[in-house]
Amino acid sequence: MKKYFLSLFIIVGSFSAALPQSAVEVREAKIDSILSLMTLEEKVAMCHAQSKFSSAGVPRLGIPEVWMSDGPHGVRAEINWDNWGYAGWTNDSITAFPALTALAASFNPELSADYGMAIGEEARYREKDILLGPGVNIYRTPLNGRNFEYMGEDPFLASKMVVPYIQNVQKNGVAACVKHYALNNQEKWRGHIDVQVSDRALYEIYLPAFKAAIIEGEAWSIMGAYNQFRGQHCCHNEILLNDILKKDWGFDGVVVTDWGGAHDTDEAAKYGLDIEMGTWTNGLTSSTAFAYSNYYLADPFEKKLKDGELAEELVDDKVRRILRLIYRTSLDSDRPLGRVNNKEHHEVARKVATEGIVLLKNEDDFFPIDPEKKMKIAVIGENATRMMTKGGGSSELKAQFEISPLQGIQERYKNAEILYSMGYASGAPVYGRELPSPYDADSLRAAALETVKGADVVLFFGGLNKNHYQDCEGGDRLEYGLPFGQDELLKQIAEVNPNLGLVLISGNAVEMPWLSEVKGLMQGWYLGSMAGHALADVISGDVNPSGKMPFSIPKKLNDNAAHSYGEISYPGDSIKQVYKEDILVGYRWHDTKKITPQYAFGYGLTYSDFEISDVKTEASTYGLDETIKVTLTLKNTGDRAGKEVVQLYVGKKKSKVKRATKELKSFAKVIVEAGMSQEIEMEVAVRDLAYYNESISDWQIEKGSYQIYVGQASDDISEVLTVKVN
Template sequence: MKHPYDFESEATALVARMSIDEKASLMSGSSFWHLQPLAQYDLPPIMVSDGPHGLRKQGNQADHMGLTASVPATCFPTAVTLASSWDRALIAEVGAAIGRECLAEEVSVLLAPGVNIKRSPLCGRNFEYYSEDPFMAGEMAAAFIGGVQSTGTGTSLKHFAVNNQEAQRMVVDTLVDRRTLFEIYLPAFEAAVTQAQPWTVMCAYNRLNGIYCSEHEELLTGILRDRWGFKGLVVTDWGAVNERPRGIAAGLELEMPSSGGVNDRLVAAQVKDGSFDEAHLDRAAGRVTQMILASKNNTAPHAVDFDTHHALARKAAAEGAVLLKNNAILPLGKDKSVALIGAFADAPRFQGAGSSQVNAAKLDKPLDAFVARLGDANVTYAQGFDAELAEADEELIAEAVAAAERSDIAVIMAGLPPLFEAEGFDRTHLRQPEQIENLIAAVAAANENTVVVLSNGAPIEMPWLEHVSAVLEIYLAGQAGAHALVDLLYGDVNPSGRLAETFPMALADCPAQENFANHKRQLVYREGLNIGYRHFTSHDVPVLFPFGHGLSYTQFSYSDAALLADWSADSETVEVAVTVTNSGDKAGAEVVQLYVRDVEATAYRPDRELKAFQKISLAAGESRQVQFTLDKRAFAYFDVTQDDWDVEPGAFEILFAASCTDIRQTLTVNLPDGSGRNSQPMREAPYVIMEDAQLAALGLSVTAPESIKPYHANTTLADIRGHWLGKRVCEAALNMAAKTMGKRQETPVAMKMREEMIMSLRLKTVQIMSAGALTPKRFDLLLLALNNHWLRFLARLMRR
């Protein structure tokens, strides 16, 4: 399969024949999901579609919220579940399956994967992202991209960059020091680009250190292209354009969706009057043309085997499930009666809400899967809570307790209702609804053999943990998760998932919480490098379950850590190994994790950082030597004094581990003098939360946040809701959205998503998405009226 960059010369020749207006027309879509065609050059209107765990192809509906109908497709487990498999080959296989479904539906580019770092467990979209660790996220993304693009379908790596919350995502200015930016928030993008070359990178809505990502020249050109060698095109998130000409000059090629030609005409006019360099337009038009040509070349009729994809979804769900606790109750005996409790048994929570939402081609239910395994007589179902809202209902709890008392085993299908986590808003706490927590407590008191199965997209607190016998985290397991669950509970599949995120004891333990989703227009990332396990291990903060944790039905022992090849100036690598033995009586898979600790650092370094991992399968009693090659980057930090990566010579510990806190074997390696470039390494004191002076030393100046008034193009609908005219504009926008979504989407989560996402829109975005109805003159008039400048309003009204 060919990539867009394979068509560079052909695209350049085509663009040379185009007029300014024709080139400018390629700068935005022709509709919500299609690129602009140019029939005279045989360039068709190729289609792009969401999403990260399955195809969400719509018609021409203007819906990026996932609330209207889409074609049936395989709903694979969400990114949080896939990442928990720690299996690169599996994720590539899932990517290839989604790519094949894209081909069958004539979708040229899949708008995935998302690699934003899980800065806080509260982010409403965390289920779409892989990990709190940048190395882990990058490895998963590269595997997924490689799988999708092996079919000839392109991908879109998103959201570039530092988009770590839903609140104020259209306008928030994220202030991040340079070292933290390069060590935490960029490496996943870097790995995906350098290893897999996605066709496109999608810029985020937010601003980064004062500049909108859609026009951030250092981000889109200096880092993405010059440092990393990205060869594809940059596309906006839907409606993320700020100033279109400025964005093109900065390295942004494609605006989506269509602006009704408004921005295209603006660009063309500026080229014609000499105020905008046509070379920028040529570059951007060339990259769009390259992608269209690649799509044409890779298009081929393709039939989808949905049964095979369903089986793959079942496998992925099983491999991504994490056994958090097991007091010798699992695997379950097949002769035991089961009380299956919880509404998710009959109405499974199998994916998140928002732009990633898939119309599942098939959906298995846990209740049906249990009955198929045990028979009707051995399964008693009790609802326990309402699947949508989980509001207080003592009668449902009483029914569940009665069922538990009559059964040998109680399996509770718990987790988070959809209203608790979705695109468009963030969570406010880490608890389940009180009804579900009370249900677990009551059932556990009635039956000591209680197993809790969690369906949620991100960590939760577990005040009931010590009272239950087992906890299995299946996250959002996709359409085949039900039978995967039964496979796991009854030992057909040995659990092998490991957490790709930390489950904290309490929300207050998370350092980012002081500066997260506070509904202000500016967020300062004062915690710096102290994200996830880096914080918890560096500062000895106890957690509920650590990063990398996961149990098995067998046991693994580690031995014989060995240095196979020491550092050399020629290779600038270290080769190490450890022997892993399955010391139990069942076949199983272990994730061998390798962390690096700098024991002599002068710059502040987290206590340990993941730098390699392998997932291996071992028969009972089998041993295997697992080898790793660590390059210079595995020992490096980002030195802001050099504005580049560097290493400090000296001792480093290689930690072979079963989780970030379960260290099984340790090696010490020494990097000799001369392995680093800087004879005077950066010095930095340890910190948890940085003050302005510390941030300034790392290249970040904390400036005053943008004011809301006077109202301007980047004012949100929520900001103007208190104005008499703004209230009417908001009502009209909400009514239009409701009409587009239709009556069938009047669920609590759909209504909350619609409210939050519409109210977060910038006025500029509303103009873009009006497809030309809100002309520049009408937009000017709206702003003048909102700011009560009535004389200027009348003057502008009279002017042509």
């Protein structure tokens, strides 16, 4: 062993003593020298799992293992070496951050940077090399069980929010692993469904956030999706991984399978996969002494390499990428130490939560509710007390604490009498199964109706939860309406006490047959450790809400584009599915087809009122390499300071190709004091107006007139301007 260490020292040292080289050149030279010392067996061993969440290093050469962890909203508790049971550590509790739908709803890239830094510090403290997140799959259907893990329906919003998250995670010497690449937009049949989508929709809708994560965010790793695309699984897909990711985008990092996402040795070897994880689900289905040796990129891979069926340059490329990741993480001498569960992280979680909460309805100024007033508040709903950091599949967390909505209300409303009744109940969170509630539904309903009698205010905390068939990995929702009898309960409560406000705890849109019966409505998401405090901040008015919907809420399920085309579009025929709506996803569909949503993309009220005026462009005609600059005045006409998100969309009415009416191209979140105005400048590069031309397999910009739409939601446009592109 000493001989190998000496050889490595001499080789690496000789580079250091040579003429000045960039850090990248030095690193790449080190990697080449290490590769020359490795046996074929050692190379292959680095390309597949050795445990549930680690892959092998090379001890004799001082190359460390690679340790990974879920997930995008917090660092998951320690899992046993070879099964999915928790290890039972006493020092693996963490801060639970809001789910990424809440982060996207903030429309605040600066907050995304804070989020990435905080979660990166916690991953580093836990000695993780790869954090399996963030997720940027597009919100295509409100039934998708994992929508809460993603950043909404718009590729531009997701792109702007994902880049600072990744950059700041990686400042901690922890690789972000953007997922699930690509087209993993449902959980039903996710392991095999073959997605058929046009090149134009692929490039314009489903790839931009991944492209931004790789090119702008410089993500060090990426996770393949479970599903197939054009007949190949996404974890070893020639088009997605070799052609687009590694060739076109120049990705120099590591492709990791989703757990169990590999299906073939030849394809895994040739078509872009670098590290295979989770094959055969529990790792111990083989009778051999070491089941991981039977992975597709393990013994079968090694045999094909030795027999000459596969070129050794294939394994060398994979190992080179893995070594590059190791040098960026565990072998980085400047890697910080990390920290966990500190006050600053709790403050980040709380701020993200408060800025993500969306006020959807506020009849008769139901919100804010005065926290100093003496009154009786009836708090109803299982979601007022249920821990939402548990359940949901791989994103579940072992939070050091979780402030429930009820606790948050109790601590903020010291002068009020708080009465609580569960009202409805679900079963316990168990991955892959739906358990029945242990409570009698009629008794719960009767108790809730009794509780609201005589209350000054009723706050109903309902929505979904992270059980199977709710917002949960492994199964899509079975219905668009609220589960567990909540629709009926809400109507009954409104009959007894009409001063009713509803806070939806969910990561998905829901049908709203009770909307006319509630005075106030908030979208409250899954907000993590500080959930109750953040909700109380906004309900009390301590914080002026500023969140905007990152996806459209259709009135009925068939108003959603994916569902409007029948089963072949969603969920498919169990073998394949066709994205028949093409580029018309979310608000693009509602706008273009003139289907009014319940609540539009970009919509969200505040306790202030804002007006947009004096919208102007710097010029009327622009060239290919120019930037369209739009200036405007935003005035706060309310009586309190508040934040507003000004949104800029672009459309082209007379186009030679099918287009959405308008597409988001810029946004700005600004704070304005009561009665004051602020000048805002927004920019759109002319090149960003290109569409993907399938006939030339490239981006193309049409000449002619374009419409600039400026407003406060996709359906709330204050001004439309026209510019010309030469």
